[in-house]
Amino acid sequence: MSNTVLFEVGLEELPARFIDDALVQLEEKTKQWLDDLRLPYDTIATMATPRRLTVKVEGLADKQPDIEEEAKGPAKKIAIDEEGNWTKAAIGFSKGQGKGVDDIYFKEIKGTEYVHVNKYTEGEPTKNLLSQFSDLILSLNFPKNMRWGSRQLRYARPIRWLAALYNDEVIPFSIEDVQTGKSTYGHRFLGEKVEVEHADEYEMVLQEQYVIVDVAMRKEMIATQIEKLAQEKNWNILVDEDLLSEVTHLVEYPTVFYGEYSEDFLIVPEEALITSMKEHQRYFPVRAKTGELLPFFVAVRNGDEKHLDNVARGNEKVLKARLADARFFYEEDQKASIEKNLDKLSRMVFQEDLGTIADKVQRTIKLADALSDHLKLQPAIKKQVLRTAEISKFDLVTHMVGEFPELQGIMGEKYARIFGEDEEVAQAINEHYMPRHANGELPKSIPGTVVSIADKLDTIVGCFSIGIIPSGSQDPYGLRRSAIGILQMLDKQAWDIQLETLVNSAVKLYISLGLPNRSEEEVVQDLNEFFHIRASYLLKEEGVEPDIVEAVLANGIKHVPFTKEKAKLLASKRNDESFKSTHEALGRVLNLAKKTNVMEVDTELFENETEQTLYNTYLEVKQEYAASLSRHDAVQALKALGMLADPIHNFFDHTMVMAEDAKIKENRLGLLNLIATEIYAFADLNAVQWKQQY
Known part of the structure; x- marks a missing residue:
């Protein structure tokens, strides 16, 4: 016989950001719990509203198998x-x-x-085991916990009721004196306390009490109502997926409505209006079909359709105050100047040991200057780069960014135009914050890219110099995201510069300023390892397998797009029968070269023709190989290495490398070491797990 089990934890309103993770935990832990108890089941469904976390198990066996x-x-x-x-x-x-x-x-x-x-x-009856679920409830983790009253339990929010049913029977247990029963609670204002007579009836009982407990159903209701409203009004309603999910977790019975605000507010940059609506009020902005922002908003009420006009008027009143603040800030900010704002940066601390924001700007200027010189940028573009770096942070002291931190850079671009800066500089101020999140948009312009790299590099190297290194989930300065952003920008631009050159340049700057409290060697080593992990992550995201990732990164990250090209080329060779001879030859060289540090060859010590032939081929190949590397042409570079395959095989067939004469042995190992050095410049081919089938 199959059975249905229901567990509902009734709580004070949970923060919306807690719910998705709690549902994942609830499902995974319930699966594990049932597996540990050896209880067969058909399905597990998790449900939630701001006031409850629920799991329902259907098709549960009567007892454990014997x-x-x-x-x-x-x-x-x-x-x-x-x-x-x-x-x-x-x-x-x-x-x-x-x-x-x-x-x-x-x-x-x-x-x-x-x-x-x-x-x-003999298997234990199911009903005798279910009370243990209380331990699972207490095992859920939340970003923040609290205590209430005189209770000792720390939990996301106070537990107010517990419903636990095995079909129509109550599963007995208690948490902090809250005893399980059949009772649950409907909508806080539209519903009431009700009894769930059977676990199968749970969703239906709550729906009658104005609670849609299924998250997906609630989300679909909101999306459908928004779409219907958009069609009726001929609007384009901006439905951000993250906001839609958040609003879904804020309501138990969703009803969509709209309101309006004065067109006078449209003089404020739309980014500020949208941010105010979305971040502060959880409203969906509205555009015309032609794209311009309209003075309307769409919101979701936690309730039914009664008195929606009053609800809309109340929301309009709240939004009006918010937008009035935004307009005031916008107008006040324009009364200042970029120079006055820059003066204030010297009073804003970036980090206690790294100085103020003004200090950070000066370091960013120096790094951007050095990168511009390395790239041999035209004087006009370099001038834009340095001006961008100089004023990149001026908007941090504006009223608008103070109220809406999400708009840093965006408002900098707006105000830079108003204050008469070049269009390229204004755009680059915004771009230097890019990418703002994982897989976010990258800067399009050269000034924006150069300053973005310089700014992020300053933050990373500065933090590492004073011992602030991300560990576990702790990364308060977003160093991991910044490192990935640098690598992505270098890949996109394909500039002729190596990652290590950038890092060393920044470290030297910090040393010249006397800022590090750690040794240069420690800082560089930690930075190289840090970027290595980020580069590995990006390559794996591109579908490159771990062994090839390690092969191409064995000698450093170097030129990012070239490293990626080498990785993809080696991946294509993994199952290439024609490459067998080459990888075997080069692999044997790498293995024996580890036995020496000698990097010199005396041709007078050669005893047979294969030694001389291999050395001559090495000299011939070296020039073409070096040219291919400098052009970042992976195909030609690997083809050049492949020209060594036959001479290497002949060498090993006719030559005893580990000769009894020490000088001859070291000479032969030295020859192999010279070749190995060139191979490592491409990749550590022995790190690749070759998969050819012979």
């Missing part, structure tokens, strides 16, 4: 003594299995007889 198993004990010679009596080992084993020595029999395993008993364990 278990019949054969238990193996000690060897016969240990189980029976010289007189033929059972030893303590045999008696103890049988007792431990709930049996007696009369139940023992012997089975031969690999020529030795062992004690065995047949063990039968």
